[in-house]
Amino acid sequence: MERAPTEDTASGRKTMGHGTNFISTAHLSRGRISLKRGNLFGHTPAKRRILQTPRMQENADARIGFLLRKQLTLYSVTPLYRFSYDRLQEYSRQLCFVIAAEKQKGLAIHVEGDLKLKVKFSSLSVLKTSEKGQAGVLIQVTAENAGPKVVWIGCFCCTCGDDILETVMEDFTCFPLFLVNGAESLSAIIGTWLQQTFDCSFSLLTISPLNLAWMAAMWTGYKIEHHKRAMELTFSVPGTSQPLDISYAIHAEDAKALWDSIHTTQQEVRQEQVNLFMDGLCYHFYRHFKIYLSATRLVKVSTSVACVHSDGKIKILHSAYLMEILALMTELAISQIL
Amino acid sequence: MDEIVAEYIRRTVLRIPRSEMGRMLTTWGVFSENQLQSINLHQIKDKLSQEVVQLCEENGATIKHAANLDIIYNYTYRDKKVWTVYKMTKEDGDENVVFNWVDFKNRFKASLRLLLKNVTITFKKFEDNSMWIRIAWGTQFKKPNQYKPTYVVYHSQTPYVFISHSIFKNCRVLLFQALLAAANYSDIHEMDLRSRCLDSLKDIVFKRYNQNVETFNPQPLQERNSTLENVDPRIIQEDKNKKETIRKINEEDFGNGSLPKLQYAQYKLETVFKSKPEMGILNDKEPFRCLVTFSSPHLLEALKSLAPAGLATAPLSRLLTCIVPEAKNSFKITEKKSGFSHGLPDQ
Numbered sequence: 278m279e280r281a282p283t284e285d286t287a288s289g290r291k292t293m294g295h296g297t298n299f300i301s302t303a304h305l306s307r308g309r310i311s312l313k314r315g316n317l318f319g320h321t322p323a324k325r326r327i328l329q330t331p332r333m334q335e336n337a338d339a340r341i342g343f344l345l346r347k348q349l350t351l352y353s354v355t356p357l358y359r360f361s362y363d364r365l366q367e368y369s370r371q372l373c374f375v376i377a378a379e380k381q382k383g384l385a386i387h388v389e390g391d392l393k394l395k396v397k398f399s400s401l402s403v404l405k406t407s408e409k410g411q412a413g414v415l416i417q418v419t420a421e422n423a424g425p426k427v428v429w430i431g432c433f434c435c436t437c438g439d440d441i442l443e444t445v446m447e448d449f450t451c452f453p454l455f456l457v458n459g460a461e462s463l464s465a466i467i468g469t470w471l472q473q474t475f476d477c478s479f480s481l482l483t484i485s486p487l488n489l490a491w492m493a494a495m496w497t498g499y500k501i502e503h504h505k506r507a508m509e510l511t512f513s514v515p516g517t518s519q520p521l522d523i524s525y526a527i528h529a530e531d532a533k534a535l536w537d538s539i540h541t542t543q544q545e546v547r548q549e550q551v552n553l554f555m556d557g558l559c560y561h562f563y564r565h566f567k568i569y570l571s572a573t574r575l576v577k578v579s580t581s582v583a584c585v586h587s588d589g590k591i592k593i594l595h596s597a598y599l600m601e602i603l604a605l606m607t608e609l610a611i612s613q614i615l
Numbered sequence: 616m617d618e619i620v621a622e623y624i625r626r627t628v629l630r631i632p633r634s635e636m637g638r639m640l641t642t643w644g645v646f647s648e649n650q651l652q653s654i655n656l657h658q659i660k661d662k663l664s665q666e667v668v669q670l671c672e673e674n675g676a677t678i679k680h681a682a683n684l685d686i687i688y689n690y691t692y693r694d695k696k697v698w699t700v701y702k703m704t705k706e707d708g709d710e711n712v713v714f715n716w717v718d719f720k721n722r723f724k725a726s727l728r729l730l731l732k733n734v735t736i737t738f739k740k741f742e743d744n745s746m747w748i749r750i751a752w753g754t755q756f757k758k759p760n761q762y763k764p765t766y767v768v769y770h771s772q773t774p775y776v777f778i779s780h781s782i783f784k785n786c787r788v789l790l791f792q793a794l795l796a797a798a799n800y801s802d803i804h805e806m807d808l809r810s811r812c813l814d815s816l817k818d819i820v821f822k823r824y825n826q827n828v829e830t831f832n833p834q835p836l837q838e839r840n841s842t843l844e845n846v847d848p849r850i851i852q853e854d855k856n857k858k859e860t861i862r863k864i865n866e867e868d869f870g871n872g873s874l875p876k877l878q879y880a881q882y883k884l885e886t887v888f889k890s891k892p893e894m895g896i897l898n899d900k901e902p903f904r905c906l907v908t909f910s911s912p913h914l915l916e917a918l919k920s921l922a923p924a925g926l927a928t929a930p931l932s933r934l935l936t937c938i939v940p941e942a943k944n945s946f947k948i949t950e951k952k953s954g955f956s957h958g959l960p961d962q
Contacts, residue, residue, distance in 0.1 A: 507906065514921075516920075516924040516926065517920045517921060517926070518916050518919070518920040519912055519913040519914075519917040519920070520911055520917070521909065521910070521914075521917035521921075522909070522910050522911065524906075524908040524910070525905065525907050526905060526906040526907070526908075527903075527904070527905050528903075528904035528905070531888070531900065531902075531903050531905075535888065535896065535897045535900075535903075538896045538897035539896050539897075553894060556894065557888075557890045557894060557896050560889075560890055560894075561888055561890070562907070565882070565886070565907075565932060565934060565948070566907070566927070566932045566934060567927050567928045567931060567932040568921060568926060568927040568932070569927065572925070572926050
């Protein structure tokens with residue numbers, strides 16, 4: 278996605294598209310959320326409950342298939358002002374005009390050939406996890422005269438973000454997490470339109486090494502029957518004369534055996550368990566190579582269920598744990614906008 | 616001239632950067648001095664390639680010539696490919712035959728053509744004494760595919776062969792047979808050594824890297840703008856001593872000259888998982904299966920700087936320092952009573 282010229286360097290956030298970047302916290306009451314979640318200042322919590330998400334309905338796979346096995350870029354989004362599920366058709370029409378206009382200007386779009394693009398907003402009730410929860414919103418851009426083929430998707434979600442929903446003021450709708458796949462030029466146009474239309478702000482959801490370690494541990498524990506892949510940690514080594522990356526892939530079963538020996542609590546995962554898991558792996562590595570992995574930076578985690586990169590890119594590989602993954606990403610997105 | 620040949624020459628010319636065009640066409644030697652003079656090197660590439668093809672047409676160039684130009688291009692840009700090193704061995708009692716290139720070429724061609732008619736074989740010798748062999752593979756019913764050739768680089772009277780491009784398994788067997796017959800060896804095996812930098816691979820297997828050791832002797836770096844008045848001089852001295860020790864240890868492991876260029880080193884670990892007892896977690900699990908890959912544009916330089924940067928202990932693990940001496944960058948590590956083993960016979 279195109280990085281905006283107006284980069285808010287103070288907070289290290291990158292806005293999406295060009296133009297508006299109103300990070301306003303007026304519509305959230307900070308205190309209530311923090312107290313409720315025991316999560317002051319948006320820090321990673323000391324423990325996380327293991328979600329008891331309802332299994333998705335039958336044939337849900339077909340409806341959320343578009344999110345699987347694709348490189349998605351993650352954004353955190355401040356609450357949308359005056360968004361309404363009843364006006365999705367109207368949004369589709371408006372955005373379609375905007376894209377056509379930009380295309381005519383010939384500035385931003387480099388979609389190959391003379392594609393006729395169609396935009397569709399739709400409600401995604403599959404992503405609704407509770408009674409109070411809200412459905413996600415899917416934006417699809419389709420090239421009519423080439424298939425039709427989907428050339429861009431964006432998906433707003435608020436999976437298991439019920440806490441934050443309660444605190445949002447009237448007239449605001451909260452979708453803390455936005456996932457994108459498609460051409461950057463389209464992302465820039467659509468991002469700008471969304472930010473202007475709903476007076477919200479997008480920022481790239483970068484993921485800290487600490488949160489990556491959480492994912493490595495939690496996802497290793499997920500039971501998967503087929504398509505098991507090694508759990509791979511990629512470290513970037515700072516301060517060497519030449520760039521150096523270390524990939525440390527552990528056989529899925531062996532990684533799980535290690536995690537199972539640490540993770541003895543049924544209902545939750547604790548920070549110290551995650552630390553122990555990483556320390557154990559780093560110690561095993563040190564025993565062989567005499568290199569301190571703890572002094573390097575964890576930048577990527579791949580497991581059987583998903584791959585995540587610290588720069589806010591995710592590829593979800595397995596539908597079975599989609600809700601858990603989206604819930605975690607939503608949580609991280611919420612802590613970024615608070 | 617064959618249409619395939621014309622098109623192949625045209626595409627090869629398109630790949631050559633403009634700055635190298637004059638030199639490569641001259642080296643190629645297909646055109647006369649006058650013809651070379653007449654080529655306008657400054658026109659757009661597409662036109663230029665057509666002009667070259669036109670001249671080739673006049674000179675009656677064949678696939679041999681076309682393959683030759685391709686070798687010249689790939690020799691210049693040899694670092695664009697990934698090279699794998701193979702080692703050939705002789706059985707005890709095999710006689711040593713006097714080597715000459717004519718016999719080598721004849722035996723190579725004869726061996727390969729015996730089983731595969733549709734194959735283009737081209738040899739070219741370069742100033743660094745390397746023989747480049749380009750093989751374009753066909754099948755019984757198909758003409759050779761000129762766009763996916765195999766390149767083999769060989770230096771006379773050495774057991775090492777450098778091969779680029781993954782080739783079909785059955786072709787690989789034919790190629791090995793031809794090499795063994797031509798160079799008079801009885802067996803060939805992969806050395807688990809790969810890099811983009813062909814010259815570095817040669818440095819490693821021909822053990823040329825050590826020659827640099829004594830030629831360059833850097834002085835320890837002087838601290839610039841150091842204002843350390845408030846620091847206990849004993850600490851400064853201790854720090855200096857430590858740095859000097861690391862530097863010395865590093866020099867023993869890596870030398871102080873330039874290092875061969877490798878892009879990765881890979882370790883398949885099948886060792887016991889041991890944790891500190893106080894961790895109270897999984898212990899003595901065997902094997903704990905891991906695959907560790909170090910990657911860098913210049914791996915050995917990066918590894919060399921680990922200890923000075925405080926990211927590793929000095930001396931560095933033998934697993935990392937043995938890459939050059941053992942001429943390997945792909946290892947399988949299993950547990951042995953006396954420590955880790957590389958699975959080598961002499962360990």
